[in-house]
Amino acid sequence: MxxxxxxxxxxxxxxxxxxxxxxxxxxxxxxxxxxxxxxxxxxxxxxxxxxxxxxxxxxxxxxxxxxxxxxxxxxxxxxxxxxxxxxxxxxxxxxxxxxxxxxxxxxxxxxxxxxxxxxxxxxxxxxxxxxxxxxxxxxxxxxxxxxxxxxxxxxxxxxTMIGLALVKVGIQYAAGGVPAMNTPEYGSLLNWSAALVVIFVTLGLKFFARGLLSVSAVAVGIVAGYLFALATGMVxxxxxxxxxxxxxxxxxxxxxxxxxxxxxxxxxxxxxxxxxxxxxxxxxxxxxxxxxxxxxxxxxxxxxxxxxxxxxxxxxxxxxxxxxxxxxxxxxxxxxxxxxxxxxxxxxxxxxxxxxxxxxxxxxxxxxPIEVLGGGVIVMFGMVVAAGISMLSDVNWNRRNMVIFAIALSVGLGLQLEPKAVQYLPESVQILMTSGLLPAALIAIVLNLILPEELASEATEEVSGGLSGHGLGSLGRD
Incomplete structure (x- = not known):
């Protein structure tokens, strides 16, 4: 508007x-x-x-x-x-x-x-x-x-980690729930059709409409997906x-x-x-x-x-x-x-x-229907990842910051993908570690506080394969 x-x-x-x-x-x-x-x-x-x-x-x-x-x-x-x-x-x-x-x-x-x-x-x-x-x-x-x-x-x-942790949920919902439900329709074309209706309507309104329709694109997309699901007997x-x-x-x-x-x-x-x-x-x-x-x-x-x-x-x-x-x-x-x-x-x-x-x-x-909701959350969770990347575009990608990011992301995402890696820890600690988010955040905060700034002025080639950072906004600016 x-x-x-x-x-x-x-x-x-x-x-x-x-x-x-x-x-x-x-x-x-x-x-x-x-x-x-x-x-x-x-x-x-x-x-x-x-x-x-x-x-x-x-x-x-x-x-x-x-x-x-x-x-x-x-x-x-x-x-x-x-x-x-x-x-x-x-x-x-x-x-x-x-x-x-x-x-x-x-x-x-x-x-x-x-x-x-x-x-x-x-x-x-x-x-x-x-x-x-x-x-x-x-x-x-x-x-x-x-x-x-x-x-x-x-x-x-x-x-970014929040979004990465959630994108799997969006795909599962769009396919028909979670695999553990063992439903024969999981991943069917009908399920994906409902999700895709939501995605396409949302994108169309977001980029080609104005005012209220553009602002509420996801909500209108959900309504369109719901009507499709109603017409096809999915509701x-x-x-x-x-x-x-x-x-x-x-x-x-x-x-x-x-x-x-x-x-x-x-x-x-x-x-x-x-x-x-x-x-x-x-x-x-x-x-x-x-x-x-x-x-x-x-x-x-x-x-x-x-x-x-x-x-x-x-x-x-x-x-x-x-x-x-x-x-x-x-x-x-x-x-x-x-x-x-x-x-x-x-x-x-x-x-x-x-x-x-x-x-x-x-x-x-x-x-x-969960498939309709899946189409909406695919858009929303993808935007969470995009928002994180946008924030990271303000980082000066020197060697120090690249090392912090690499270690935090590797440990956090790795524990999230392979929760059994910490199966012998107490149950409370397991829950916190396998979230992926908390260990990644903790590692990043601690390393950012203790690693010397001198690393910031050193070359980055040995950790980036020659793809060194190019100053502020190197990931997302012209």
Missing amino acids: AVDSSIGTPEQLRDPNYTPALHKAVPLGIQHVLAMFVSNVTPAIIVAGAAGFGFGSEAGAQGFPDMKYMIQMSMLFAGIATLFQTIGFGPVGARLPIVQGTSFAFIPIMIPLVAGKGVEALPMLFTGVFVGGLFHATLGTVIGKIRFALPPLVTGLVV TFGGIETSWDRAAVLEVPLPFKYGFDFSLAAVVGFCLMAFVSAVETVGDVSGITKGGAGREATDKEIAGATYADGLGTAIAGAFGALPNTSFSQNVGLIAMTGVMSRHVVTIGAIFLILCGLVPKVGAVISTI
Whole structure:
């Protein structure tokens, strides 16, 4: 959507406290929801599938209410966490148009924690989310002081690793689930056709449409894929009718519905990933103030955003939702529309909360065939990898940085591909190591802090086969 001068004057559009006329503010707020909606509910579906009560699993019928509940909570607490950012209270909240949503970054940590354990894994999972969120909130007091330990080399590596850990999930979903389901249709042309409809519609809208259609390309692609699946008989409503009939008009969530189960691996994993999520939020806050107001973010705004990030995650975990973080696609939307109003995003947050309180919304989302979802996540997870590579383009690829990247990537990706390599370690340590993400991040952070800068001025040929770095942006700039 191009900048519309009728929304307000240039000065008003750059003011977070400005409220456009309601008939313009409501569509702008819903536009923010459409830009993040699919990405927000996807992690809950992926985690449910990994645990064994998602699409097509034997426990699917019994676990459907739990997956539906997780989808509901994803919407509800994304909205609540967004209100923490836009309205705020005390030191909590940046008072900026920051949209919060369920984080993809934690999925590589969550999958090993819940893999094959069914609903029984949820108390441990949500306890980890709760404690990790509290730890995340404390980072607001020191976030400005620890940014030095997380340069683009580290953050770019971590984001790239997140995407690489997830691309396999996208392919499996597009093919029809996971191979362990042993379904004869796995990898069939029909399954792939549904996924490809989503991909092609998404790409077409992203590059050839404008305004709302371009911004919500993935969501519209999912709808197109759903209609294709409906026409070809791929949509099943088993268990949905009963759940729909029994669902209340509104459902208020219960704190610690699944109980409280402390797991060292879960708590450590979520706390370590909190550093990555906090830095991601810092980047998003800076992107919003630069793109929407043409200024740098203040220390107060960055600290407030981090407090809200962590508190939103902790409360989400207490009620059965996954970790929250700021959503980068909405940062781009603010730069595109030129509307900096936090009250516009508040309207979108209220819409999310209303959806999260209506169980029937979660029931409808749960009918989306996994193949259709696969087409969407292939695009989304590929964009995560691309975002990581874009961050790495800001790295000066000298020998020192190449060695750090090479070792961290090799160990992290290697352990992820071959988890039995650490089978004799304690179970909690195994879970953390085989995520791939945490060992890679830890190695990169430590090596970046201890390796001498003198290596930066030395030649790179002996480690790169002659393909030496060419300064800043050598991977992605003209």
